[in-house]
Amino acid sequence: MQHRIRWAAVAAAPLALVLASCAAPAESEETVDAASMNYAALSHEELVELATEEGEVSVYAFTSRIATVEEAFEAEYPGIDVIATDISSTEQIQRLASEHAAGSATADVAYVSDAPVVITELVEEGVLLPYVPERVAGSLADEYQTPLVANRLSxxxxxxxxxxxxxxxxxxxxxxxxxxxxxxxxxxxxxxxxxxxxxxxxxxxxxxxxxxxxxxxxxxxxxxxxxxxxxxxxxxxxxxxxxxxxxxxxxxxxxxxxxxxxxxxxxxxxxxxxxxxxxxxxxxxxxxxxxxxxxxxxxFPAMLGLTAEPANPAAARLLIDFMMGDDSETGGAAFEPFYVAGDYPTRSDVVAPADAVSLDELSAWIIxxxxxxxxxxxxxxxxxxxx
Amino acid sequence: MIAVRRVTTILARPITWIALLVAAVLVVLVAAPLAGLVAATFREDGGGSWADVLASPLSQNLFWQPLGNSLLVAIGTGVIATLLGGFLAWVVVMSDVPGRKIIGILATIPFALPSFAIALAWESVFRNERLGGNPGLLASMGIAVPDLLSWGAVPVTLTLVAHYYSLSFVVVAAALAGIGGDLIAAAELTGASRARVAARIALPAVAPALLSGFLLAFAEGISNFAVPALLGLPVRFQTLSTRLYGAISTGDTERGYVLSILLVLIAAVVLYLGNRATRGRSFAVITGKASRPRTVRTGLWRWPLLAASLALVTATTIIPGLVLAVSTLLRRSNDLDGGFTLHFWLGESDPSIAQGFRGVLRDPVLLQAGVGTIALGAAVALCAGALGLVAAYVVRRVRSKPVAAGIGFLAYVPFLIPGIALGAAFIAQFGAPIGPIPSLYGTFAILVVAGTAASLPFAFQTSRSALGQVSNELEEAALVAGAGTGRRIGRILLPLSARGVTGGAMLVFVTMVRDLSLVVLLVTPATPLLAVQTFRYASEGFTQHANAITLVIAAVSVAATLLARRLQGARRPWTES
Missing domain, CATH: 3.40.190.10 (Periplasmic binding protein-like II)
Incomplete structure (x- = not known):
């Protein structure tokens, strides 16, 4: 009988392993009073300082061009590590919604297309929140600020x-x-x-x-x-x-x-x-x-949103700010991966790339x-x- | 009093406890996600999606017609793949056809190639001018190719057959290798003809394996999206999988879930019918008196058999493999006119090519992704293999029919649940800490758990077919000798079914390393995987880069296949393959 039980246990071990295998302990949450922080009131330098303290920012992006953004961001802000996950918009929507519902770890920033679904499944459900950097608000038409900020049009x-x-x-x-x-x-x-x-x-x-x-x-x-x-x-x-x-x-x-x-x-x-x-x-x-x-x-727009309770709230805002481009007329290194003929920057002060007809000439409908x-x-x- | 004693007796049996454990694991891994799927279809609009799919003006084009197409494709795939796989298995294991070892290796490779590679190979020959762009080989030689051959049911089914006959081959070859030469010798002594031996002994003996092969190919055929999307849509040939994928990707997830639940139900019916067809008969051929398998002398037939086998493996392994390899060397994607280059493998960043993306071998995360992929594949193969074997053992031994049927069902349907839904279910289950157990989310472990759930059907079906061959008398003899359940599994069943079980673990490994849809929801940059890398490239339209990674994945899969065959050989030195 003893024999039986021992062998049964051996047979069961892999099953138990599947379920209970080594889980890394969940990262302890920052106890900084993030919710009450008024980020809009911070100067850029103060935001950078907070973001550097956080040290990292996680982003889900529907385009692999995020790798280039990562390099440029880390060159600009050496103390902050960008953790980028390439994931299609459809899967991103499902993943963000599931993570939000489960209360599990999630990204800080989402860079996502598929705007109509994003609005109904994520924005209306409070999974993604808007953040419009004040620096660029003046040069963005209203439709590119709400419900989420858009950095370019495809x-x-x-x-x-x-x-x-x-x-x-x-x-x-x-x-x-x-x-x-x-x-x-x-x-x-x-x-x-x-x-x-x-x-x-x-x-x-x-x-x-x-x-x-x-x-x-x-x-x-x-x-x-x-x-x-x-x-x-x-x-x-x-x-x-x-x-x-x-x-x-x-x-x-x-x-x-x-x-x-x-x-x-x-x-x-x-x-x-x-x-x-x-x-x-x-x-x-x-x-x-x-x-x-x-x-x-x-x-149609490609949009940037904050997750509901980002683990790195300051760095998340800094990354969105960065991805809107700098103040040069091409948007600089930050915007370079998206500065492509046939796509259009949303900012009125960024000049659209040459080699393509202007948005007006194209006369396409803006959804x-x-x-x-x-x-x-x-x-x-x-x-x-x-x- | 009698009832109490009965319960006590049942509880005293170790099989009861193992059955309970297996059931509990399957509930967590399969039943809970499935229940979540059903619940989701009623949550938003109180089940309106069911009405849309089944009884609305949309039903015809959303469900019924795609259902017909799906059944056509899946049954076609199941039947033809089983016939071809079975035929090749017979050639490789039982015949004296020259070159059968090579054929045996090549026959396992199509499953390791991505299904789109075989579809691409089909297109490069049969594509006509319907879609525009560059026509295939035949059309460019001026031969008019009818739509029937270029698009729709015929190419979709044949492409899937080319991909999935490997499944039947692996399962049936393992079963044939288990037939002792004594059985066949005995039959021959009675004067039975070769055809009669094949029909009355070999065929019944591998019936469970044929059924397993059919069930796997059927489920793969009905759930495959890439092939019908590529070769079906241009003639508006829609299947349940294209409708399901389309519903989810256009944001109508409830409708997509309804379709996937219906897929699961269809699979359940097929599973039930298949089990009924083989119920109540014994297929045990492995008895106490093991003997070497006998080779069937084929005489002059060996040459036509060789030609047929070679043609089959060449068309399904070598040609698609070459098409894939060549596609990574083309300066322009899928276009021979642009010339050849190694840039997509080795090149430094060049802004004039592929927007400055460097060659895949220069990607610093490639090695890490390769190691991660192999580790994941191996861990999942081990876990799914163990779970599948124990589940198959329970189904064999447990006396309660509903328990056996329930376990059989849960172990068959996971890959009909869309990866995106299974992934979401695992986030919901493991995303937050459960009591003292910390959240598995973001760890390697959750990938293993999800992968085990998704690839269980391969492990279960192969184990079931392998165990079905082992005669009960062996276990009974051991029982009489005082061996416990675990000892009987470890010392008798496992060695005797090792060939089938390793074959199953190999299929699990291959599925795991090349499948993206499930892991993409769970993977984090901390654990890069090759399949995720292909998405990185494919999403920006870098076909050559994506295909190069796919080729790396295929190479890893083939290496694993070869390794598994060596292990099989080592486990059973008394049989040749």
């Missing part, structure tokens, strides 16, 4: 192949894409699979008046909506799907399909304007269809994440019915 816009179309965009009105000439020749990532493309689809619905106007300008008559189609933007999407639009799973696939050189009749597609910078590297000929009516697509969040689910459902 795009999902119509692009074409400039090798095949050297005289400019083959499309000047989005409604052309619903005609036979473009059947099977429009590529986009499935909006039911990627959030930024769902935002694009949602904006088409929100801009239905402009879409109706563009319809009339193109076809010479007012649009007549089909039964069950609520607005002109969604009618466009329905017609686009019916015209055999090609869905794919990834922006890189759109770029390669539209951009690859040596094609006789390349498709057009919705993708990121900034990917044009890879043209030479990848052998692409991507160019933006700026000026297409009513708009080539959307512009309102709050409004997008309200109707996004309905648009996703509508798209499910028109497959």
């Amino acid at each position: 795009t999902k816009v119509l692009m074409y192949n400039e090798e095949a179309h050297p005289d400019g965009s083959p499309v000047d009105n989005l409604w052309q894409l619903t005609e036979a000439a473009w059947a099977g020749k429009v590529v986009l990532v499935d909006p039911n699979v990627r959030g930024d493309y769902l935002d694009l689809a949602t904006e088409l619905s929100l801009q239905s008046d402009a879409m109706a106007e563009a319809y009339e300008a193109h076809f010479g008559e007012a649009i007549v909506l089909e039964d069950g189609v609520p607005d002109a933007g969604l009618q466009f999407l329905k017609d686009l799907y019916a015209n055999d639009a090609i869905l794919t799973d990834d922006t890189d696939n759109v770029n390669a399909a539209v951009g690859a050189t040596g094609q006789d009749a390349p498709p057009v597609g919705f993708t990121s304007y900034s990917d044009r910078r890879d043209n030479e590297d990848e052998g692409w000929a991507l160019q933006v269809a700026a000026g297409v009516a009513p708009s080539p697509g959307i512009v 309102d994440p709050q409004r997008t969040a309200e109707v996004r689910g309905d648009v996703a459902d509508f798209l499910l019915t028109i497959q």
Whole structure:
């Protein structure tokens, strides 16, 4: 009998190990009275001093360019260690929400895209809090300050192949894409699979008046909506799907399909304007269809937020301040990884990179994440019915 | 009084205590996350997501049609992968076909390659002009490739088969190696033909292994996202996994969770049907009188068999491996016209290439990530292997059918729970200290715990099939001789099933080192992992860097596979492989 028990214990040991294995003791919380600290009242030097005492700051970022930010920040503030975790926006949202709910260790700063979901899942739930450095508040439009501060804008816009179309965009009105000439020749990532493309689809619905106007300008008559189609933007999407639009799973696939050189009749597609910078590297000929009516697509923010109870509150604020760029006209070393043609700085005093059309010329719609969040689910459902 | 005595008798059996322990561990690792998933679908809008999915105008395109596609792909994958894996296992273990050792090694590699590498290999041959961009080999030679071959059900299924037949191969090869030559010799003495021996002895003897292989390939096929997304979406071929992933990534997590619970239910039905098909029959072939396995002489057939086997492993191992390797050397991603370079492996930072990212071998965290990855894979393989073996033993010995079925179910479904949901569940469970136990969060241990949960099906299914072969009479003999439960496991069952169990641990290791979706929610920069590094590169569109890391992961997996085979050989010197 003794034998049995001993052997049973041996068999059980690995199981017990799984559950009870060596856990590092949780780090003791700083007892500094962080909550009552009025960070807004501090001078920059005082903030740096507090941040240096904290000694580190942890950030979740949806882009691996955070590595460059880390290097630049640590060069500027040698006493503060940046701990960066690369994690996609979808997973970041889930992780931040779970960590908040469990009360476990979490990041100090989140750098995240997917604004509509961030607002409903994180900001409204108190998981992420805004912090707008006073230094840059004056040069930021209101929509880039709330609900979270945005440091740059990215795009999902119509692009074409400039090798095949050297005289400019083959499309000047989005409604052309619903005609036979473009059947099977429009590529986009499935909006039911990627959030930024769902935002694009949602904006088409929100801009239905402009879409109706563009319809009339193109076809010479007012649009007549089909039964069950609520607005002109969604009618466009329905017609686009019916015209055999090609869905794919990834922006890189759109770029390669539209951009690859040596094609006789390349498709057009919705993708990121900034990917044009890879043209030479990848052998692409991507160019933006700026000026297409009513708009080539959307512009959306990348946002910075503080977690609810950051372990390093001062260093967290310092990092957000840093990532907004310095006071030079390119934003300096801090902003350099994001200073890319085809992306746009939110600060009015930072000059947009050359080699790209200006935000005005691009005439893309700037999404309102709050409004997008309200109707996004309905648009996703509508798209499910028109497959 | 009788009842009390009965309870006392049951409690006196060590198996009862082991069963309770296994059940408790499975409740924490699998049942609790699953329950959390169910609860989450009712929390926000009182279950409205269920109605959306099952009974709304959306259901057709959100659930029913993807369900049909998923079943088509998963059953196709399960059946074809089992046939091919079983065939190769027979060639390698039972036949005298030349070169079978090499074939045996190559047949385990597809599972170590990422599924997208095989999809990429498919595309590089069969891609037509539907999507635009650079066409595949056939189309660029002027051959019109129909959509049917380029996109949708056929390429998705065949790509998954190419990836997952390894599972059946590993399980079935272990089972075939357990069949003693005496059985076959006896059959031959009675004048049975070769075909009859195969059909009446070899096939029934490996039935549990075939079932395990099928169940694993089915579950992998139904839950794989990357392949249907890449090869299915261009013709709007949606599966439950693309719908599930899409719902979660567009912020509709409840709907995604509903879909994943439905996936778990489908898997439960398949598991039930599979178990029913093999219930009540004995597959024990390992008896007290062990003898060398016999080789089947194939005569002139050896050449066609060799050709078929070689073609299969070449198409699924060598070609995708080469495609992946070449893709890391291309100056332009997936485009031969740009020329070749070693920059993405060795290059110093050059601002004109890949935005100044240096070659992966110059990345200072690469070594650390490699060590972390191997440590994680090994720790998880050990824990999952032990848990899977003990769980399989309990299912074999415990007399209560519901307990056995419950354990079988919980040990089968974990990888149908999306990694993001499983990760979130572990944050919820272990994110804060529980009483005196400090929070596991942010430690290596939580990665091991989560990995054990996620990869348990491989360990459990392989152990179950291996134990199924060991005759009860051996254990009974030991029992009569006074050996306790642990001693019987350690001295009889473990050595006799070692081949299957090591095979399972190897599958766990490989899954763990290449899978990202689960660990990305739990990993911290303090424990860098290779799979996380691939995301770093892929998120910025640096295909070559990402593929280079993937190749490193594949190399680590292949090395582990070879090592496992050596260990198997050492454990059972009396059989050749």
